[in-house]
Amino acid sequence: MSIAAATTLPPTIWDGYHLEWGQRTYVMGIINVTPDSFAGDGLLPAGTGALRDPAVRDQVVQRAVAQAQQFVAEGATFIDVGGESTRPGASPISPAEELERVLPVIRALRAALPAETIISIDTYRAEVARQALEAGANLINDIWGLRADPEMAALAAERGVPVVLMANMRGFQKREIVSDVLRFLA
Template sequence: MKILEIPGLLTPGRTKVMGIVNVTPDSFSDGGAWFDPEKAVSHALELEAEGADILDIGGESTRPGAKSLSPAQEQERVLPVIHGYLKASRRPLPISLDTVNAETAQAGIAAGVQIINDISGGIMDPQMLAVVAENDAYYICQHMRGNPKTMDSLCDYGGDVIGGVCEGLKKRVQACEKVGVNLQRLILDPGLGFAKSAQQSWELLGNLDKLAKLGYPLLIGASRKRFLEMAVPAAWDNHLPAGVQAGTGRREAATTAVSALCGQAGVWAVRVHKVAASLSAVVAGQLWREAKCR
């Protein structure tokens, strides 16, 4: 199945907002709130209504220490949500499928997915890049070392995390090119928090210009991740706004701030749990950037 071009998807302009739909019982960020397929479809429609440009649907938690699923288990979770959303939406958004499994990627594409979001950059399943190439899919290639169980012990970049991540992504681009992945549909993700310490994740965010020099659109996934705790005041939990829970919810304001910075830097897209706030943030960042250029 050859995937048709998505008009304007990779055209330079406003930073796009990718809304997350976690179809998992053990997500670090939302506690399995959307594990039920009907609730997941309703949430996808809510994100669409808030202004999301893309939906990212995933059935396997990638938090540190998470257990892996079989492709069959993963598909039991995500395929009903993909079908349900495409049936329920009047004007469906492009769908990204968050998976490291080639079999799930193929099943997702057959169900209507156009983008494959692979946190391992094709390393965890050697057939993944071939599936992407054969279907001419859009492909988000993320940098990661090890797997969710081991990545926290693989953060040593010899003092040069920017160079290490850039070199790692270059190697994955070469692997993509070797098997025939359409590089015109390739997107890179530095993998904040994946085999990176909190400080290293902030360093990557502070050097988005260097990552952009790799020559591909950039996706930044910072939403609610642990490294954002460095930007959350210690007293915050004592003064949480109404409706905001402790834990990952306390990182939402920092997430929005990062989205604004990404909009200012002109990255391709941000992957977030709360769409409305980040949409305003990326627009503000773009306006800031344009004003400085005048």
């Protein structure tokens, strides 16, 4: 897609949010509620699974809020909350564990951040996305581009929320990054 094409996209408007494409750059701050983040910035202590221990949960939530507030102060429009590591070789976790990780953080962020801050849930599971939206998330960030859970697209349509479609190249024959992403998203 050319720069000229990107500037002709219509705005994305939902629930009082308004994104004008091509007018400014939007920055997303990432909150990894994992012990094994790809970026090495996961908020859970090593060996921690779900956030059942109230002391650990409170500490993680406080760190997440502080990190998100810093991101917003530095210009982030979006705060993306993920509970399952997407690093190569990471083991999947159960939906219940993912919910235990992300829901307390999303609730706390919604209460602590300015109302115009967009909170996204980084998940490929429709049930996790549904509960995250109910907890205060405003957008879905699906690393599988709506391919992993057949209910995800219907959920986004039902709730009227945008979806960030990621091109997940796992198990996909790679040739050249731009054409690969276009083929994946097609």
